[in-house]
Amino acid sequence: MTAKIELKGVMKRFGRKVVLDGVDLSVEQGESLVIIGGSGSGKSVTLKCILGLITPDKGSIKVDGQEVTRLTGRPREQVNRKFGMLFQSAALFDSLKVWENVAFALIQGRGLGRREAKEIALQKLAKVGLGPEVGELSPSELSGGMQKRVGLARAIAAEPEIIFFDEPTTGLDPIMADVINDLIVATVKDMGVTTLSITHDMASARKIADKIAMIYKGKIIWAGRKADIDKSGNPYVDQFIHGRAEGPIKMELAK
Amino acid sequence: MNPFALVGRFVVTFLREIGRIAQFAALAVPACFMPPIYGRLVLQQMLRIGYFSLPVVGLTAFFTGGALALQIFVGSDIGAETLVPQIVVLGITRELGPVMAGLMVAGRVSAAIAAELGTMRVTEQIDALVTLSTNPFKYLVAPRLIAAVLTMPVLVAIADIIGVMGGWIVAVYSLDFNSAAYLNNTADFLKMGDVTSGLWKAAVFGFIIALMGCFHGYNSKGGAQGVGAATTNAVVSAAILILAANYFMTSIFFGEGSR
Numbered sequence: 036m037t038a039k040i041e042l043k044g045v046m047k048r049f050g051r052k053v054v055l056d057g058v059d060l061s062v063e064q065g066e067s068l069v070i071i072g073g074s075g076s077g078k079s080v081t082l083k084c085i086l087g088l089i090t091p092d093k094g095s096i097k098v099d100g101q102e103v104t105r106l107t108g109r110p111r112e113q114v115n116r117k118f119g120m121l122f123q124s125a126a127l128f129d130s131l132k133v134w135e136n137v138a139f140a141l142i143q144g145r146g147l148g149r150r151e152a153k154e155i156a157l158q159k160l161a162k163v164g165l166g167p168e169v170g171e172l173s174p175s176e177l178s179g180g181m182q183k184r185v186g187l188a189r190a191i192a193a194e195p196e197i198i199f200f201d202e203p204t205t206g207l208d209p210i211m212a213d214v215i216n217d218l219i220v221a222t223v224k225d226m227g228v229t230t231l232s233i234t235h236d237m238a239s240a241r242k243i244a245d246k247i248a249m250i251y252k253g254k255i256i257w258a259g260r261k262a263d264i265d266k267s268g269n270p271y272v273d274q275f276i277h278g279r280a281e282g283p284i285k286m287e288l289a290k
Numbered sequence: 291m292n293p294f295a296l297v298g299r300f301v302v303t304f305l306r307e308i309g310r311i312a313q314f315a316a317l318a319v320p321a322c323f324m325p326p327i328y329g330r331l332v333l334q335q336m337l338r339i340g341y342f343s344l345p346v347v348g349l350t351a352f353f354t355g356g357a358l359a360l361q362i363f364v365g366s367d368i369g370a371e372t373l374v375p376q377i378v379v380l381g382i383t384r385e386l387g388p389v390m391a392g393l394m395v396a397g398r399v400s401a402a403i404a405a406e407l408g409t410m411r412v413t414e415q416i417d418a419l420v421t422l423s424t425n426p427f428k429y430l431v432a433p434r435l436i437a438a439v440l441t442m443p444v445l446v447a448i449a450d451i452i453g454v455m456g457g458w459i460v461a462v463y464s465l466d467f468n469s470a471a472y473l474n475n476t477a478d479f480l481k482m483g484d485v486t487s488g489l490w491k492a493a494v495f496g497f498i499i500a501l502m503g504c505f506h507g508y509n510s511k512g513g514a515q516g517v518g519a520a521t522t523n524a525v526v527s528a529a530i531l532i533l534a535a536n537y538f539m540t541s542i543f544f545g546e547g548s549r
Contacts, residue, residue: 115420122414124414
């Protein structure tokens with residue numbers, strides 16, 4: 036069986052700074068992989084490479100066995116139709132109402148009528164626990180947690196095959212974070228989609244992951260099943276999951 | 291630092307910037323012609339770029355025309371009766387109408403576009419567009435370019451009329467000109483080419499205004515400060531490019547070769 040997403044030796048540098056130094060990763064159909072790692076370890080760049088927002092310098096990225104690294108224009112849009120993404124800051128369009136945000140991919144991408152799209156949008160909003168009255172609001176009127184929910188509704192609106200979560204719980208209080216985690220697990224299980232998440236929140240990773248991979252200095256240094264992470268025997272992983280200041284990972288505080 | 295290195299670095303930065311703008315335009319222009327074209331967004335932008343610029347462009351044209359009339363009257367000993375209307379109408383339609391309108395709209399619209407797109411960039415809204423399989427060049431850039439290129443000539447046509455009217459009002463009510471004679475002289479000296487050259491300029495200025503706003507906004511980096519820098523750069527570069535383009539278009543329309 037071909038993996039849903041497969042990265043081989045992906046390299047990316049910005050100027051002299053090597054951000055990705057040969058990332059190897061594969062996500063199977065229907066699996067939930069969570070990439071953990073500190074700030075600046077290359078998590079976000081990995082995600083953006085798969086989405087085609089950044090073109091890697093070297094290496095191969097395959098989605099459903101199709102090489103996507105060099106795709107642009109129409110073929111790229113075709114591949115991106117398989118994707119949905121929840122951004123760290125939710126990235127809702129502030130010029131549009133909430134329901135128009137959720138219906139965006141349906142109206143712009145699929146050419147659905149506004150009335151039909153609105154109906155689906157309200158269904159998706161209900162799925163993330165928001166009533167139809169929220170649909171008429173503007174994104175700036177929502178709290179952080181509600182914005183995340185709307186972002187999730189937007190990500191699932193066009194029934195994607197793969198959903199990316201970029202720091203889904205960052206900036207939320209612990210209770211709202213758990214609510215979002217539950218929502219992610221529920222919607223994902225419900226839809227049977229493949230997901231790839233990046234986070235530095237271990238509670239979130241333990242909740243939504245089937246598998247966990249840890250990235251450090253642009254390389255995947257450990258990958259395995261969620262249950263095995265506590266006995267990885269890898270000092271970097273141990274330091275990270277226990278959140279210790281002391282260990283092999285040195286924070287670059289002084290420049 | 292070595293002064294030669296400094297000059298070299300400046301030249302390289304300058305050329306690189308030109309290359310990046312050309313690259314951006316090469317993506318943006320085809321997006322204006324290839325479907326999907328978002329008609330709703332084009333109309334919305336025409337309203338924002340064109341309609342809402344009317345007051346500022348009208349006022350600018352009015353006072354420019356008035357000041358021009360006054361200045362020429364003071365500077366001319368004899369023949370003011372014909373000189374004032376002639377210079378006002380040619381000055382406004384050929385140069386001042388398009389340039390003043392262009393600069394005012396650059397200040398208003400390039401800045402607004404750069405700030406809006408810049409904020410969308412730093413809050414990942416542009417990335418979000420891509421993940422919703424929408425091409426940002428078609429959804430964001432093309433409507434603004436189309437709207438600016440189409441509405442600027444209309445704005446300038448209105449600026450021409452108001453500018454000439456400003457000159458006429460000052461001449462008649464403050465300088466005691468004969469109203470009918472003034473209007474006759476204005477109409478006698480005005481040729482179609484004076485107006486159309488100005489409208490062509492306006493279309494080009496519209497392109498520059500929207501392109502600079504989009505380019506700087508789309509490529510802005512790093513938070514509030516980055517958006518601020520993008521806004522400033524958009525206005526400054528649009529203004530400079532408008533003045534430079536105006537010179538070259540004047541030399542094409544009215545230079546030695548075209549006589």
